[in-house]
Amino acid sequence: MTTTREPTAAGVALAAAKVAQILPATPLLPLEVDGRTIWCKAESLQPVGAFKIRGAWHRLTDLTETERAKGVVGVSSGNHAQGVAWAARRLGVTAAIVMPVDAPAVKLANTRALGAEVVLYDRPGGEDRDEVAERLCQERGATLVHAYADPWIIEGQGSTGIEIAAQMQALAGGGPDLVVAPCGGGGLTAGLALACPDARIVPVEPEGWDDVCRSLVAGRILPVDPFAPPTPCDALQTPSTRAVNFAILHARCPFGLVVTPAEVRAAQRFAFARLRLVLEPGGAAALAAVLAGKVEPGARTAVVLSGGNTDAEAFARVLSGDD
């Protein structure tokens, strides 16, 4: 059921216009780091707590009447799930979401609260979530809304970049020359690359789940080690990028960056104290790379804070830590 059209810059512009009709722009907050200002795009403030609402809205609003009637199936560790559920409820479409049994409790609860059916799969046991989703789609005639390997999803997430460019123009007198963003499967980063053709795009992945980093170096898609232990950045725990994402990333990103769990926790604490924002680990990955000095800031650097769905207990532990 996956479509094969290519995502385009025009599609990103269209997605941005559709998103702007329904969601106010999230703030672009200035943050001083070592005497320089970086601009933080607070996607954690979206209604579902993550940028994923953008791609889901763009995809579901482009379903045909027939497709709408048969519903959608999403696959997600939690944020895409909530994005699809939010858009589906708003449009009166039935949604089933395939989620890992070890997803954060808050993400499971929020997805159900938005009215979606949650179908669990055994991520720790190695069950293939895409197979589960394909089976559901065949049984129901539903449309698969992939979390990143989908042209609408890529274009929708790219609307983040359109907002960044407009806000930075107003606040700092020009568009971004550098955009640093968390990267799971590459939906957001590919979208940002289409949205910001004049900026360097730097994807940031968590240690052990750096398939995009290694793929960029190798020049071909390399999956993660099938026995890689889970990362605290659950939102970025994707085994492999896909061709539709990699084609864009390979053309635009010379390299990616990897951050450690300790660097991510430090970024969560920094965002807490300096921006008064709650970020989940994956949502803080790009900020972590900047704070750790892994990328030279540009004249106008944007950092995407991609999500804020984390359990209270987990966040309290991060705040209490002194590593």
Added chain:
Amino acid sequence: MTTTREPTAAGVALAAAKVAQILPATPLLPLEVDGRTIWCKAESLQPVGAFKIRGAWHRLTDLTETERAKGVVGVSSGNHAQGVAWAARRLGVTAAIVMPVDAPAVKLANTRALGAEVVLYDRPGGEDRDEVAERLCQERGATLVHAYADPWIIEGQGSTGIEIAAQMQALAGGGPDLVVAPCGGGGLTAGLALACPDARIVPVEPEGWDDVCRSLVAGRILPVDPFAPPTPCDALQTPSTRAVNFAILHARCPFGLVVTPAEVRAAQRFAFARLRLVLEPGGAAALAAVLAGKVEPGARTAVVLSGGNTDAEAFARVLSGDD
């Protein structure tokens, strides 16, 4: 050194125009509470983590050249301190801030980091902070920037209401009919009353520091019990409102509301989970009143989330609590 002109709605409009030149509007975030949408004004996302930056900017930009040269003295438990320090640094004005020795460490550190001189006074021991400030002003010829009993401060804080009205018009098709806001000395609430003449304004105070509530009922200014124990809502711990504030509040607010520490903690947790915002106790007081069902929501209800400066340890304790 306190001026005696009256704050006006025209002054609020002027302040809003000045603030808009330098600070993007903070987001007005929708929040579903018991099936109704309330609109949360996230002033915790201001550069200093609180709305106080507004009044400070309006006041300091209106100083004469002579006044600027002699500097300003602020009196604050922390958020006004940071607002004055931020504005002073930006304008090249010397600032000294009289702060209680028991202010949250993060507020003391942030005020110093903004370049202001911090002069501590013994709040737990009953030292009168206004006397300390007056003495400093006389010694230096500096201008006192009171935290709430000042027409510029009231007008500046009122710019929050101008933004709320414009944002709610765009998002919900009309201005607010109810504005619920945390109340310490009454600077913010008086400003909101001037900014939103058609809305009910409900001030919310912490248990034990409900001087405005009791004053509204009595029809005259009543201070708090001089032996009242400290409240977790340090930002709202003010012994008494003043005539310039009370004149407005008495004319516009039939009553105020009181919230308990447990209600405030519940609101902090709710904002964490549902808005992904870090709120300090005082910043969550108005939300606490709404969540506790103490005020009937209007057709378009605005709730001011006034600040987010809290120590990591304190916030971790709130998240870990199960009261």
